[in-house]
Amino acid sequence: MEIIIKNVTDFNLKYTLESGQSFRWNWVDDAYFGVVQRQILKIQQKNDTLIIHSSYEQDKTSFLTHLHHYLDLHRDLANILNAVNVDAYIARAIDMFWGMRLLNQELWETIASFILSQNNNIARIRNIIRTISQRFGQKLEYEGYVDYTFPDPKTLADAGRDKIFDCGTGYRASYLWNAANNVANGELSLDALKLMEYGCAKQELMKLKGVGEKVADCICLFSLGHQQALPIDVWIKRIFERVYLRKRAKPQEIQDFAKNYFGEFVGYAQQYLFHYAQQQPDWDNGDHLTLSFKHK
DNA sequence: TTCCAGGAGAGAG
């Protein structure tokens, strides 16, 4: 089917799909291809119009509803960015990547992806996830583009640790296999997780081996829609130590400062800072905080 | 060759 969404405000497809929160989108010729809801999606943006093609052919209304949710289009981004735009440093990040949104991705795939992300780089994470999907997922084809669903927990549990290791997952293989078993046997309920508050969901996720504070926060932010989650990876740690706190800081200190400084949408602030720092660190611009124009 | 990547677990102190 084809879906045209017009008058999309404050949305940038490229920044949203290439900001390190999803590992599954591929740019081919003039469009992004990916897998959502076990269907291939082809998405293009022309100014304020989204052109979406999919192999999915049933129930257009519910598909459209899910698409809005997935792309985070139901939120008032301008309001959010205005709230976190409290100094000249993040102002540059916001200005440069205006329209970047936090996705609401499928939960199990997000759990698995960020278990695999630890002590790893984005390019290699993408390769590993592609390999796992190719070997254990279901093959899909649309307009000549071939991709694979991410395998469900039971499939990975049945495959075994060694087969997961063979996908290049390294020491994380046992973590992923363990998580797959926990979900498959009902010890961890994905449906229950979706209903929990942020703190409760994070705590529940951290019961999984291989899921610590940072990975749990990624899952909360990139799948469960908890905008107050602040994943602290090496980049975010560097930003807060060099730009904001100007000293070595433990994760909890950064959490406390950031929550107070940026407020309830700190997760969105984090995404802009992360993407900005990756492309143009600009660490030692010491005058940015004295130029602070909104923060009291 | 060594270092690094959207870290976390285990052990020592």
Next chain:
DNA sequence: CTCTCTCATGGA
């Protein structure tokens, strides 16, 4: 509680 070491892998 905090600090340190280790865990596979591939690209720079």
